[in-house]
Amino acid sequence: MxxxxxxxxxxxxxxxxxxxxxxxxxxxxxxxxxxxxxxxxxxxxxxxxxxxxxxxxxxxxxxxxxxxxxxxxxxxxxxxxxxxxxxxxxxxxxxxxxxxxxxxxxxxxxxxxxxxxxxxxxxxxxxxxxxxxxxxxxxxxxxxxxxxxxxxxxxxxxxxxxxxxxxxxxxxxxxxxxxxxxxxxxxxxxxxxxPRVRPVDQGSRGSAIRLRPVQIITLALIFIGATFATTEVSTVAITKELGQPGAASLVIGVYALGSFVVGIIIGALNLKTPLQIQLAIAIAIIALTTLPLLVADTVPLLALAVFVSGVAISPTFITAFGLIERRVPEAMLTEGVTWVMTGIGIGMALGSFAAGWVVDAFGAQSGFLVSVAAGAIALVIVLLGMRSLATADCDTSACDAAAVPAE
Incomplete structure (x- = not known):
């Protein structure tokens, strides 16, 4: 092969x-x-x-x-x-x-x-x-x-x-x-x-954020960004509380390693499952794997829980960007991808702030509650938006229908 x-x-x-x-x-x-x-x-x-x-x-x-x-x-x-x-x-x-x-x-x-x-x-x-x-x-x-x-x-x-x-x-x-x-x-x-510049037709006018699929994916990835920003902040707090602050960088590195390895494997496969289903599955895994973080009270357990919680991050990004490529007009592709990346960045900023506040108020382990909540919200957003994400590949007429501002 x-x-x-x-x-x-x-x-x-x-x-x-x-x-x-x-x-x-x-x-x-x-x-x-x-x-x-x-x-x-x-x-x-x-x-x-x-x-x-x-x-x-x-x-x-x-x-x-x-x-x-x-x-x-x-x-x-x-x-x-x-x-x-x-x-x-x-x-x-x-x-x-x-x-x-x-x-x-x-x-x-x-x-x-x-x-x-x-x-x-x-x-x-x-x-x-x-x-x-x-x-x-x-x-x-x-x-x-x-x-x-x-x-x-x-x-x-x-x-x-x-x-x-x-x-x-x-x-x-x-x-x-x-x-x-x-x-x-x-x-x-x-x-x-x-890439050559595509002419701006009726389905490509305005901003890509007006398209329903872009709105759904960007909003979901705001909360996904919050989950891994929260994991990083909480990891630093817990390792410090355990008297091993130097272990934080190792644990965070393991977090990214899990995502990297699984992402490489997914890229080598030619999966036939519709992308919107793949996205829902990946986010469901993220939401589910935040739960063990709540009981990881030693550095080895924390490293293991963090590794597991990171395995679906790259698959989430792969399918999210794949959906953008299929649901956004060619003349809006770069903007559509950038909106999704913006969502991730905003989520990281908000997640860091929220986790920091929770850690200060309720203790280091409680910071992971933000990850749990963010993962669950991201999953609900995608599940509610499955119908829009399943729209046929984005030709001009389909995008005309999709390019209606959210109410």
Missing amino acids: PNPYREIFKARGAKGFAAAGFVARMPMAMAPIGIVAMLSQTHGEYWLAGAVSATYALANAFVAPQISRLVDRLGQARIVVPTTVISVLAFVVLVAAANQDWPIWTLFVSALLAAAMPSIPAMVRARWTELFRDRPEMNTAFAFESAADELVYIAGASLSVGLSVALFPEAGMLASTLFLAFGSTAFILQRSTE
């Missing part, structure tokens, strides 16, 4: 844009924590570091879909070049402001401007879609991208913090900025695989 991952990389240009896209997306994980690591050392105030990082992360979550909408309308190169330049320059100013002790407002303004960073994962997936639309290889390509996202979040955050602590406070942010600049440049220079 041929290796499905080897097969997708036989496509002309696939290795190049996948490698460049991997490098260019490193700031997704490096920048938010890099800002915290930098400012906490240069200014000694965690509230300031957290506020500037949150300003960047939330602004990017809301700006990125608008940038992706322009990408769909005008093409990747025409939009990515100016937005990346703005983002790189803003990050440089942010680093300089931290190093030179410029006024506090310069930190927030530069963080806001840095949020112009485009969604590289969405554009990489758009290129895979251009290569393998309506072919079995699409599932494998999306599985590879979900695994790549996992690796970025595993390696990026650790690299950013490690550089800042080992070298100098700004080192993590400088590395993140260089990854963005060089990775994006290499990505955009590969014009042969850039």
Whole structure:
């Protein structure tokens, strides 16, 4: 049996844009924590570091879909070049402001401007879609991208913090900025695989978030994002309470490992089950596997429970993005994918806040109650939306019917 991952990389240009896209997306994980690591050392105030990082992360979550909408309308190169330049320059100013002790407002303004960073994962997936639309290889390509996202979040955050602590406070942010600049440049220079701009027809007008499937999947993934952000926060709190704070990074790494391994396996299979059913099953597994976390009161038990709770994350993302590819007009694909990623980011921010509050109020183990609640809500959302998610593949007439704002 041929290796499905080897097969997708036989496509002309696939290795190049996948490698460049991997490098260019490193700031997704490096920048938010890099800002915290930098400012906490240069200014000694965690509230300031957290506020500037949150300003960047939330602004990017809301700006990125608008940038992706322009990408769909005008093409990747025409939009990515100016937005990346703005983002790189803003990050440089942010680093300089931290190093030179410029006024506090310069930190927030530069963080806001840095949020112009485009969604590289969405554009990489758009290129895979251009290569393998309506072919079995699409599932494998999306599985590879979900695994790549996992690796970025595993390696990026650790690299950013490690550089800042080992070298100098700004080192993590400088590395993140260089990854963005060089990775994006290499990505955009590969014009042969850039998706062609589709004409905007009646079914492709307005924003992708007006489409019911995008609304359902984005809302569900807000709560999925909350489950794994909550798991990370609660893990840190429990390991500290158990007197083994150093075990937190190992446990969190095991969490991502479970998702990575299962995602790779799923990508190698050509499953015939409808994607909306696969999504419901994956989210049901996430919801169910949050329950053992409530009784994991030792580090080994916690590591095991966290590993199990992470196994369905990549399959959830694979099927969610696969549904977006099938339920959104071609002229709105990049924006549709970006909205889903925005949902994940918002969920992580809200989950971290909620888990932190619960831990402070009720104890470390109670933080996992947020995961349980979020997983259950995500499952209810998908089950209630199954009819819309099962709509026939999105041609113009189908999307006209779907493009009705939610009441």
